[in-house]
Amino acid sequence: MATNINPKTIFTGDNLPIMRGINSKSVDLIYLDPPFNSNTNYAAPIGSKAAGAEFKDTWTLDDIDNAWLDLIETKYPVLNRVIHAAMTNSDKSYLIYMAARLLEMHRILKDTGSIYLHCDATMSHYLKLVMDSIFGKDMFRNEIVWQRSSGRAKGSQHKSKTLGRDTDSIFHYSKSNDFLHNSVNIPLTESEISLKFPKTDENGRRYNTNTPIFCQPSMGSRPNLCYEYKGVVNPHPSGWRVKKEKLIEMDKAGYIIWREGKRPLRKAYADEYEGKPVGSLWTDISIAAGKERTGYPTQKPLALLHRIIKASSNEGYVVLDPFCGCATTLVAAGRLQRDWIGIDISAKAAELVVERIKADQGLFQKIVARTDIPKRTDLGDIPRYNAPENKTRLYGEQSGNCNGCGTHFQQQHLEVDHIIAENVGGTDHIENLQLLCSNCNRIKGDRGQEYLLSRLNKD
Ligand SMILES: [Zn+2]
Numbered sequence: 306m307a308t309n310i311n312p313k314t315i316f317t318g319d320n321l322p323i324m325r326g327i328n329s330k331s332v333d334l335i336y337l338d339p340p341f342n343s344n345t346n347y348a349a350p351i352g353s354k355a356a357g358a359e360f361k362d363t364w365t366l367d368d369i370d371n372a373w374l375d376l377i378e379t380k381y382p383v384l385n386r387v388i389h390a391a392m393t394n395s396d397k398s399y400l401i402y403m404a405a406r407l408l409e410m411h412r413i414l415k416d417t418g419s420i421y422l423h424c425d426a427t428m429s430h431y432l433k434l435v436m437d438s439i440f441g442k443d444m445f446r447n448e449i450v451w452q453r454s455s456g457r458a459k460g461s462q463h464k465s466k467t468l469g470r471d472t473d474s475i476f477h478y479s480k481s482n483d484f485l486h487n488s489v490n491i492p493l494t495e496s497e498i499s500l501k502f503p504k505t506d507e508n509g510r511r512y513n514t515n516t517p518i519f520c521q522p523s524m525g526s527r528p529n530l531c532y533e534y535k536g537v538v539n540p541h542p543s544g545w546r547v548k549k550e551k552l553i554e555m556d557k558a559g560y561i562i563w564r565e566g567k568r569p570l571r572k573a574y575a576d577e578y579e580g581k582p583v584g585s586l587w588t589d590i591s592i593a594a595g596k597e598r599t600g601y602p603t604q605k606p607l608a609l610l611h612r613i614i615k616a617s618s619n620e621g622y623v624v625l626d627p628f629c630g631c632a633t634t635l636v637a638a639g640r641l642q643r644d645w646i647g648i649d650i651s652a653k654a655a656e657l658v659v660e661r662i663k664a665d666q667g668l669f670q671k672i673v674a675r676t677d678i679p680k681r682t683d684l685g686d687i688p689r690y691n692a693p694e695n696k697t698r699l700y701g702e703q704s705g706n707c708n709g710c711g712t713h714f715q716q717q718h719l720e721v722d723h724i725i726a727e728n729v730g731g732t733d734h735i736e737n738l739q740l741l742c743s744n745c746n747r748i749k750g751d752r753g754q755e756y757l758l759s760r761l762n763k764d
Pocket residue numbers: 707708709710711712741742743744745746
């Protein structure tokens with residue numbers, strides 16, 4: 306599905322209604338570094354580039370729109386159970402907040418797409434269950450453990466009663482089994498090079514001779530690889546590792562060491578080694594420092610995002626960061642020729658995004674800054690919400706009863722209502738519609754279903 310958002314768009318606002326306005330299956334990669342429920346209110350230091358940017362990271366049930374809980378209770382029973390396993394109201398509120406948003410992320414992610422959720426030990430155990438119930442346990446790909454700093458753990462200057470906490474977790478889930486993956490290699494360190502490539506040739510190049518030149522006898526008979534070259538043959542019918550033309554080529558280029566009466570050796574050079582594949586423990590990326598720092602609280606390093614974006618997208622793909630903060634994901638995506646969409650609640654973040662991208666990638670970057678809620682274009686030619694066919698269908702489904710007070714009415718006395726209001730991204734799709742009597746419709750207004758039901762219970 307094509308995206309309905311221009312590439313390089315930064316939205317200011319709550320990411321939930323904005324994501325509701327993004328077409329289904331239109332985003333290739335989502336990285337999110339949401340608030341962690343760490344009981345801290347973050348603010349950037351005055352005087353830094355990000356001054357004025359802040360977000361709260363403490364949660365109470367007052368922060369929760371009852372419509373989110375209502376949606377989860379009625380449509381996602383497993384997710385609902387997971388949320389209610391949370392120990393405190395604060396944890397529960399946080400999970401409801403996150404679940405409502407992760408459901409939208411799941412909808413807008415392409416089938417070949419991936420999502421990376423960055424969190425720390427405060428809530429990671431709950432978030433993994435939430436991710437399992439939204440994306441499916443089978444779609445869990447990895448838990449990346451990122452060591453934020455080596456040697457110096459975050460903590461107070463007072464003597465600590467615990468070991469330092471110096472790692473974050475990044476959960477990788479895919480939308481389906483058909484997800485894109487590019488392998489990522491990193492160079493060896495000096496000491497790893499001297500261990501893996503212990504020999505040095507006359508030009509000072511390090512190499513090893515670990516790669517066999519003959520196939521193992523256990524590999525069976527390979528007549529097309531059995532040949533004689535410079536008087537040498539493999540005594541076993543498994544033959545050479547490479548075809549004769551390739552061996553001659555390698556020999557001419559100096560990759561073969563010939564030894565009297567012994568099998569020749571094949572050289573592998575350190576400077577031609579493609580690097581070691583990256584695993585799930587990342588200790589080689591340090592926190593954002595120096596010029597890269599904007600002063601934004603919880604800023605993540607560019608190298609971290611480079612690695613994630615390279616592993617799970619290609620050039621021209623769409624990367625979304627729904628908590629984009631100081632734009633690290635967007636800067637990294639732009640450098641790697643990906644399209645990007647950023648969302649942040651703080652207007653200061655949007656300013657910082659424009660400033661930082663232009664400083665990094667040129668003043669003439671065409672960046673779209675929006676504060677409105679986009680409209681989906683992938684719902685096809687569906688009728689307007691109050692079209693007669695919607696009304697007739699809903700009347701049948703609700704057996705002629707108002708979905709609020711439950712009273713039976715004739716069809717002409719019921720009104721079509723958006724369950725999730727249009728001004729918070731609710732669509733005209735039949736799934737988002739219900740019939741209410743005029744009294745219930747007036748009480749509910751633009752608020753959630755839960756509000757209506759609680760008001761009816763009081764009266
Ligand atoms: Zn009613």
